[in-house]
Amino acid sequence: xxxxxxxxxxxxxxxxxxxxxxxxxxxxxxxxxxxxxxxxxxxxxxxxxxxxxxxxxxxxxxxxxxxxxxxxxxxxxxxxxxxxxxxxxxxxxxxxxxxxxxxxxxxxxxxxxxxxxxxxxxxxxxxxxxxxxxxxxxxxxxxxxxxxxxxxxxxxxxxxxxxxxxxxxxxxxxxxxxxxxxxxxxxxxxxxxxxxxxxxxxxxxxxxxxxxx
Numbered sequence: 001x002x003x004x005x006x007x008x009x010x011x012x013x014x015x016x017x018x019x020x021x022x023x024x025x026x027x028x029x030x031x032x033x034x035x036x037x038x039x040x041x042x043x044x045x046x047x048x049x050x051x052x053x054x055x056x057x058x059x060x061x062x063x064x065x066x067x068x069x070x071x072x073x074x075x076x077x078x079x080x081x082x083x084x085x086x087x088x089x090x091x092x093x094x095x096x097x098x099x100x101x102x103x104x105x106x107x108x109x110x111x112x113x114x115x116x117x118x119x120x121x122x123x124x125x126x127x128x129x130x131x132x133x134x135x136x137x138x139x140x141x142x143x144x145x146x147x148x149x150x151x152x153x154x155x156x157x158x159x160x161x162x163x164x165x166x167x168x169x170x171x172x173x174x175x176x177x178x179x180x181x182x183x184x185x186x187x188x189x190x191x192x193x194x195x196x197x198x199x200x201x202x203x204x205x206x207x208x209x210x211x212x213x
Contacts, residue, residue: 005032006123007052011043011069012085013062017108021056024112030120040064044072047080053123054103056115059086059093067097071198074101083122085115091136094129098137100201104128150193152211159186164203164212 008031012018018036025033035046040061047055047069055073059066066084073082081103086093094105103122106115107130118128129137152160155176162172173183191197194205206212 005030006054006120007032007034007050008119009033009035009037009043009046009050009052009055009080011037011040011046011055011061011066012058013038014058021112021115024116025119028116031116038062040066040069044069047073047078047082048076051078052080054119055080055082056119057082057084058108059084059088059097067093067100067102070097070100070102071201074200075198081122081125083119083128089132089136091133094133095137096195098127098129099205100196100198105133106130107132150209150211152190152193156186156190156193157211159183160190160202160206160211163187163190163199164206 008025010018010021010025010033012021015038018038022033022036025031034050034052037043037046041063043055043057043061044064055069057066057069061069070082070084073080083104083106084097084102085106085108087108097105104118104127106118106128110118110130121128158176159172162175167175169180169183169187172178173180176183190202194202196202196205203212
């Protein structure tokens with residue numbers, strides 16, 4: 001992305017904070033602010049419409065929270081990288097956000113120079129983690145790696161395999177001679193056991209646990 005300015009969308013429902021970040025971005029010669037909103041659903045609509053390089057999104061948004069925006073962007077295969085902002089130190093939430101595809105997890109307490117530098121790094125394809133979250137995320141990884149992996153039923157394993165091969169719910173039902181409603185029940189149970197909320201995250205998590213070998 002060298003040689004051009006990164007296009008940036010801001011989504012934050014705190015007007016004073018949002019306006020301060022807007023000013024900081026517009027003052028940067030390497031960044032181009034293309035949109036700003038206080039609503040999560042509108043943020044996702046703007047991401048679809050504008051396809052900015054980076055969307056800077058507060059974790060807690062009205063309408064649609066930041067994590068759901070990350071999931072939707074991943075699900076829809078959009079090129080925009082979503083960097084989440086938070087006013088709370090929660091390493092578990094940070095781990096979950098990064099596992100689901102967030103480009104970064106950054107504290108709102110960071111000064112504007114640090115935030116803009118983080119945006120640039122995210123735009124270059126890096127994963128940005130605020131220093132205060134790094135140790136907690138490392139602990140979360142260790143806890144997950146050493147804990148017992150989820151036990152799936154034979155049917156759930158079949159559904160997972162077909163899911164990883166890109167089958168739709170209807171197609172999985174046809175191949176396993178199940179109703180689509182039954183398949184969706186198995187998917188719901190899979191998501192619960194794997195601790196995820198969508199298909200892409202389920203496959204990624206299952207691969208990490210070695211459930212698709």
